[in-house]
Amino acid sequence: MSKTVHGFSKLNKSEKIDWLVATFFDGDPKVAEVLRQYWHDNQVLQDLHDDFIENTLSNFYMPYAVAPNFVINGRDYTVPMVIEESSVVAAASLVAKFWSTRGGFKAQVLSSTKIGQVHFMYEGPTASLEAYIESKMARFYEVTEKLTRNMRQRGGGILDIALRDKTEALPHYYQLHVSFETADSMGANFINSCLEAIAGELDREDIQVVMSILSNYVPDCLVRAEVCCPVTDLYPENAAHLAQKFVQAVQIAHAAPHRAVTHNKGIMNGIDAVVIATGNDFRAVEAGAHAYAARNGRYQSLTHASIENGEFRCWIELPLSLGTVGGLTSLHPLSKLSLQLLGNPSAKELMMVIAVAGLAQNFAALRALTTTGIQKGHMKMHLTNMIKQLGASEEEKQFLIHYFENRTVSHQAVVEAYKNLVKDR
Ligand code: MEV
Numbered sequence: 001m002s003k004t005v006h007g008f009s010k011l012n013k014s015e016k017i018d019w020l021v022a023t024f025f026d027g028d029p030k031v032a033e034v035l036r037q038y039w040h041d042n043q044v045l046q047d048l049h050d051d052f053i054e055n056t057l058s059n060f061y062m063p064y065a066v067a068p069n070f071v072i073n074g075r076d077y078t079v080p081m082v083i084e085e086s087s088v089v090a091a092a093s094l095v096a097k098f099w100s101t102r103g104g105f106k107a108q109v110l111s112s113t114k115i116g117q118v119h120f121m122y123e124g125p126t127a128s129l130e131a132y133i134e135s136k137m138a139r140f141y142e143v144t145e146k147l148t149r150n151m152r153q154r155g156g157g158i159l160d161i162a163l164r165d166k167t168e169a170l171p172h173y174y175q176l177h178v179s180f181e182t183a184d185s186m187g188a189n190f191i192n193s194c195l196e197a198i199a200g201e202l203d204r205e206d207i208q209v210v211m212s213i214l215s216n217y218v219p220d221c222l223v224r225a226e227v228c229c230p231v232t233d234l235y236p237e238n239a240a241h242l243a244q245k246f247v248q249a250v251q252i253a254h255a256a257p258h259r260a261v262t263h264n265k266g267i268m269n270g271i272d273a274v275v276i277a278t279g280n281d282f283r284a285v286e287a288g289a290h291a292y293a294a295r296n297g298r299y300q301s302l303t304h305a306s307i308e309n310g311e312f313r314c315w316i317e318l319p320l321s322l323g324t325v326g327g328l329t330s331l332h333p334l335s336k337l338s339l340q341l342l343g344n345p346s347a348k349e350l351m352m353v354i355a356v357a358g359l360a361q362n363f364a365a366l367r368a369l370t371t372t373g374i375q376k377g378h379m380k381m382h383l384t385n386m387i388k389q390l391g392a393s394e395e396e397k398q399f400l401i402h403y404f405e406n407r408t409v410s411h412q413a414v415v416e417a418y419k420n421l422v423k424d425r
Contacts, residue, residue, distance in 0.1 A: 020057070052331075062276070063082065064277065065081050067096055069096040070360075071103075071104030072356050073106060077353060079357055080278070081273035083273040091361060102233055105356045106226050109351050110222040114187055115215040119211050120199075121173060122172055123172050132204060139201050143197045151181075156181040161176055161177075162178075184346050217292070222320075223318065223320050223352055224317045225358075228314070229311070229312055246370050247307055253301035263362070267362045270357035271285060272286065274354045278350060279327060280328075280329070289302060302358070303358075383414065392418060396422075
């Protein structure tokens with residue numbers, strides 16, 4: 001049977017499922033049931049989700065949780081997180097509590113400039129191009145006037161338009177490099193609309209516009225968050241030695257890219273969870289963060305740590321392009337709720353909260369890795385998943401959780417304990 005289909009997007013949802021089931025699952029009715037069981041009873045809500053993307057068949061649920069007790073710049077936050085990895089929220093909550101009694105997190109936005117570029121080819125003399133672009137500058141602002149009016153009222157707009165000669169990287173390649181301030185919106189549509197309007201003004205025959213698009217690399221939209229305390233407050237015993245190991249773990253992530261990727265992945269566990277919960281674009285944030293981690297020509301840690309005069313300090317610095325208005329933030333009822341929970345923050349405040357979530361994850365991971373290792377805590381959290389996979393009843397689940405309180409959790413150990421439990425019944 002051919003697996004090619006024409007006019008698929010025109011079919012209704014049930015017809016799409018029927019085609020899928022017939023083509024890939026031998027007509028097994030259980031497959032349609034699996035998809036349908038996640039349809040929402042509330043039709044308005046379901047329609048909303050259906051319309052986010054094309055060819056929606058069902059909803060893919062992720063757990064929505066909160067991590068309480070974050071103190072950031074002296075203010076209390078309960079942070080919403082959407083993530084499937086079992087230990088992330090628990091780690092965030094533990095670390096939030098830990099630092100809440102040690103002065104909390106301090107955060108600040110260092111800059112908030114976004115970037116967009118018109119990429120074009122030009123084969124003539126650079127001086128002539130420079131003169132032409134200069135002669136067009138006022139017009140660039142004129143044609144974007146309508147688009148930027150609202151944004152200007154909110155303190156944003158186009159900050160600068162500059163010609164960049166990129167011919168060393170690629171023959172004949174130039175850019176109009178445009179800087180934006182987008183206030184509380186992420187600004188993707190705003191930036192792209194402005195760029196297309198500007199590109200439309202490049203009306204010389206020897207200029208060939210290739211494309212106009214925002215950049216997700218925003219090294220001038222930077223946030224920093226940190227924690228610090230006396231080394232002696234960091235661990236109940238052996239503090240100086242363990243603090244030293246913690247700093248070494250960060251140094252290793254600066255020195256060794258293989259480790260840095262895992263180190264930063266742990267940071268993104270916290271960052272993505274809040275980015276998703278607030279309806280922001282986690283792919284944009286991921287791409288920008290990793291590019292920033294590689295800005296020195298080698299992929300490195302997004303966090304830093306030091307011990308000076310008996311004071312331990314750990315901090316994160318990364319670019320975050322976020323919005324608290326527009327996009328999914330106001331469309332998705334749970335994103336809206338998340339933002340309410342955070343006190344309807346500005347985009348800058350959200351940058352600080354999200355940087356803190358990343359730093360907290362990194363602190364939790366390194367503290368575990370340099371002391372007990374992560375498997376103990378990780379497997380404990382994973383225990384309930386494994387018990388569920390075995391099909392255990394609630395009573396059996398409680399027994400097994402109790403049984404593993406002081407035992408090492410592994411998949412084999414859980415299976416064996418379950419088999420013994422069932423056998424004894
Ligand atoms: C797991 O999701 C994240 C960690 O691997 C991060 C790290 O190693 O730093 C624990």
